[in-house]
Amino acid sequence: MARIAMTTPLVEMDGDEMTRIIWQMIKDDLLLPYIDLKTEYYDLGLENRDRTDDAVTVESAEATRRLGVAVKCATITPNAARVEEYGLKQMWKSPNGTIRAMLDGTVFRTPIIVRGIEPVVTSWKKPITIARHAYGDVYRNTEMRIDRPGKVELVYTAEDGTEQRELIHQFTEPGIVQGTHNLDSSIESFARSCFDYALSTKQDLWFATKDTISKTYDHRFKDIFADTYENEYRSRFEEAGIEYFYTLIDDAVARVVKAEGGFIWACKNYDGDVMSDMLSSAFGSLAMMTSVLVAPDGTREYEAAHGTVQRHYYKHLKGESTSTNSVATIFAWTGALRKRGELDQLPDLVDFANRLEQATRKTIESGRMTGDLARITTLPNPTTLDTEGFILAIRDTLETGVE
Structure with missing residues (x-):
């Protein structure tokens, strides 16, 4: 069977530790047999970032701006212990922070809903999307x-x-x-991205900061959101039958745990980092959340919302079996492939991305899953698969047909 052709490459950003191992498995078992995969490859593994004085991170962001779509593996942001472990020249900044600052986008993170993996918050019936500002704050401090x-x-x-x-x-x-610092232009881009995303998905938009304490910094966010809404979006929201409102971040947390979901929660950079991890864990697993950076010009960078799974990597190095959840990384690839297919008018590529996502869900719903999901599933008698076994089970589902 002929592989699906691509016309424009994706920017491929490789990463670190166990997610780097998973990255290659996904390519070998789920992508390359079906797609004539075209990528412009950048190695963002910590050793190569150190070797290039982090120039490779900047180059990958520039390539993303040029090609329009990127997919990124999880990467290490080194602390003092990592500097010693890897013998680094210095404590390099977060590659995600560098890329997000250069692209000036907004990160949208949404739980991946699968039957049998139920939210621990019983009132949640629909996904809650975190819209995370992707510039400034502690990431550029x-x-x-x-x-x-x-x-x-x-x-x-x-x-x-x-x-x-x-x-x-x-x-x-x-x-x-x-x-720390921020820029009016970046906050304005953040606000418009959130309002546009809410309109495109027909969901209410919440925005939360702590302006009662941060009376200049956080209040500036609040004012820009309010002005942008009143001047550009109010009539469009009313016509769409959706709502925008502002509340304090602590009030938003209290409201969220009592809500049924189905809305977008916009947060400043660090708030969004923390709250997206909380939401993904409460919906099932850190590895069950999509993450896409949307820049003002439409450029998109897809990634997994979790880290490099260091503990499993050390087990892997010892030759021990691991059962690492690859769903978020698979969905990073499918998101990027779908967008590339849409931009290049390649319906077969879009269809493949959709079918791979369906095969992933169907595999879990059939009772075959990784250990983190097997411990929390409501399905009876789940089968726990190792890291590669789970990926191969998805391939089997894909081969046998996805309804």
């Missing part, structure tokens, strides 16, 4: 360790040389300090 008494100030120097100063803290003992 500057930090200092304060080792003696002294004064730390926030200083703004205008182009004409005039200064504005605010005291951060008068240190009388050692401590720490950090500075």
